Amino acid sequence: MREPEPSPEDLRLAARLAGLRAEHAWSLDDLAARSGVSRSTLSRLERAEISPTAAQLGRLCSAYGRTMSRLLAEVEAEPPQLLRAADQPVWQDTASGFVRRSVSPPHAGLRGELIEGTLRPAAAIDYDAPPVPGLEQHLWVLDGTLEITVRGESHLLAAGDCLRFRLWGPSRFHCPGPDPVRYVIAVVLP
Template identity: 70%
Template structure:
């Protein structure tokens, strides 16, 4: 069981920053090279790797694409070895205050398994766009539990509570909460 200190957001942020720096170094990329590959400025990348700023969902998605990882996989890499049973109070939660997105890793990725479950919550009016999938052909199933979610992925879909949208992600995507209430959804991600 992890201590409260280990689960503190600042510790997750520091481990995430360290992992991002490790991934860049493992590939032999300079900050300039990573900036070229992601479209993120060198100074922003440097500040991210030093944990001076927290990445937004959009920036994290660009980095995941460059490193060919899902966001869940990257976040799981900053956690200790995931247990088979993930108690609710031990599920990693990441917040992007700027975009109004909260992400809970309900069933984190695990070596040898291709699927994972994520809970997403978007505040009213939240609008998040991704330039492309972290892994082309990523299979996603979005089951809206509360509220309404507008998803753009090979078309534009309005997904209401109880509805499930499923697709393979090849290009840009967008998640928008038209409001007036928060939207909560389960996202099942399956690697190709």
């Protein structure tokens, strides 16, 4: 079975990942050691042979000291001041069931952004480390239930609940179901 052709977004992301590694003068082995993503997977990601999962992208963002939003914004055109719902960039990780909408993408000179996330029932995403230590986040659940673990403490959030925290270590997002969870994260860079 032949692999599907990469989308233009996948090609730009692959090129940016290769460019970041070159900017840091890291070999594939160096980046693999820093990110925990295998050398062969990194090579395939940089050639757009595969799309990264949310967890892989999270590990790479940690290695490069960037938020996922910042990295994804780097492969987009300069964002406009007004971003209509139909024009908001959407990224999907089919493996984990995670859909990420960049409601208010990062922009030079601004420290905040808004992200809408959706997880299907029983889906979970584990992040080994924050992309930027001390990253401030405000997570507001719109629909469904979300179990989030921060600093080793689990919080079960229902629609309308908000959790505020600074991210210093691993985190886990889990949708216990029975319905999908939809939430908004306000990210404020330190």
